[in-house]
Amino acid sequence: MAPYTSEASAVELVSDLAHEITGKVILITGVSPGGLGAVFAETISKAQPGLLILAGRTPSKVQQTADAVTKTHPGVKTRTLHLDLGSLQGARDAAAEMNGWTDVPAIDVLVNNAGIMATDFKLTPDGVECQFATNHLAPFLFTNLIMGKVVAAKAPRVVNVSSDGHRLNHVRFDDYNFRGGETYNKWFAYGQSKTANMLFALSLAEKLGQKKGLLAFSLHPGVIRTNLSTHLDWEVDVASLRAADKMFGNAEAWREFTFRSPEQGAATHVYAAFHPELKDHNGAYLQDSHVADPWTDTVKPWGTSLVEAERLWKLSEKLVGQEFSY
Template sequence: MKNEKWTTADIPDLTGKVIIVTGGNSGLGYESVKAFAQNGAEVIMACRSVEKGEVARAEIMKNKPNGKIKIMPLDLMDLSSVRNFTDKFKENYNRLDVLLNNAGIMIPPYGLTKDGFESQIGTNHLGHFALTGLLKDLIVKTPKSRVVSTSSIAHKSGKMGFNNFMFANGNGYTPMKAYGRSKLANLLFIYELQRRFEANNINSIAVAAHPGVSQTNLMRFIEGKFYYRLLKPLSSFFLQSAAMGALPQLRAAVDPNVQGGDYYGPNGFNEMKGSPVKVKSIPASYNTEDAKQLWKLSEKLTDINYNF
């Protein structure tokens, strides 16, 4: 409902739950780690910089949360790092209640991941596809577990462009096209994962969320630009806080009323700000042919097979 007011006060007791948050040291990820730990969960902050993770954890620990926070290194731009992360995780944990695929980069200049993927599709989609696939066995054996991915309003301009999926050699690359593609991929992935959970009678669910437009470190690639500096003083008019922006993904991760395949975002004008409610993504995100094609391609590129 449009006037719902779901807040962190609605988060249930999470004692005994194990939650991974990618990119947990900054922005929406940081706010999510904080809220999960406050409510008793054991949270794994998966960060590419352990040092930044330590700083973030120290800040959260000042509030004496009920849960534990563990930092584990994860670089989504490097599949060997994703494998190391999941190997170590499985050595230490035998359940995974929530995998929050939150980390992301936005509009960098054309670049490649360590495995040669265009950097935005590589980080935002393929890294998380690999991570989820390698953790699938633990996810499906944890009752009512959830996979949540953070998409964006920018998915609306996304086109999959399978004939030049990676903008080979920078051909056709614009930072916004690649970002839109990666955020549409997040939704195609989540909806397809949900369909596969259902087809295999697995009671885990896959859910998506987006934060509207929130004040975080995501703008790092345009901070030096003239237009950014010009508009910055006005930012508080159109941006909401990271804490508000994290609410849709928090709700997607823990609200018992959420269902597989749901998509949560803010309830304000153009979904830019506000309280988290169920929202709609564009029809292209429900295209089952594109979802299957993306899945097959992602398995091939990452060399990770979900076996369902």
């Protein structure tokens, strides 16, 4: 297979990788219609996976995506899971349900796709800034609580959907809550959470790669108009985003955005979840269906540091009140 470009679509990659998808059990979070999770689910259905487990906060929206899969590919089995990442209890409840499914002993691929972006300041019921909690902390807990099923697979993978928005902040270990809103910037908070997605994948690869054969990756899907950003006032919020980039001296502050279709955005999801060449790049951050190059792509060193990854793991264990020693 020739190297993919930024123009590649999920359909193209599924065609190339169908033999890697057929028969597999795949759990996808954040599958509301119109989002990348739904596009990913519907596209990989063409390759006849064994089971799609579709997880999300709003059962009716999850069911819409399940129905869309069934309509176009009636031979593909689907199952829905209520997963509310707005609280740690929501993550625990979903994990408990998932672990109770004795007829699903293993999960081949877990795609942590759900997330929020640039929301106003809010603390979750657990007292954690909502973007950090929803995008990282609850998925950290959910993933680790169902890890027994993941590593029971023959060649398990975990994929965290991050963003080149990680350029907007490192993990603020001493101020992850932005002093109760006093130091809050919605883009800095988003950047922190996306860096956390990268570091979490790095930690999983480091802790479970050799021991259990787990492959873990993070990715940037590109800039796509989805329901992730429907709450934003772009006339105001693009200006605040550019100001945040200028604070870091990022080139994106002076560039025009290049938007992609959802089908192009989901291409790197497919690459991360199934491409066999990634076995030699465990823990990598991906973009445009390749391993991101820090010389030519936006890859900040704080998102690829094993030291930062371990610090985040310890902080995450503290915040969820549970240790995961592998």
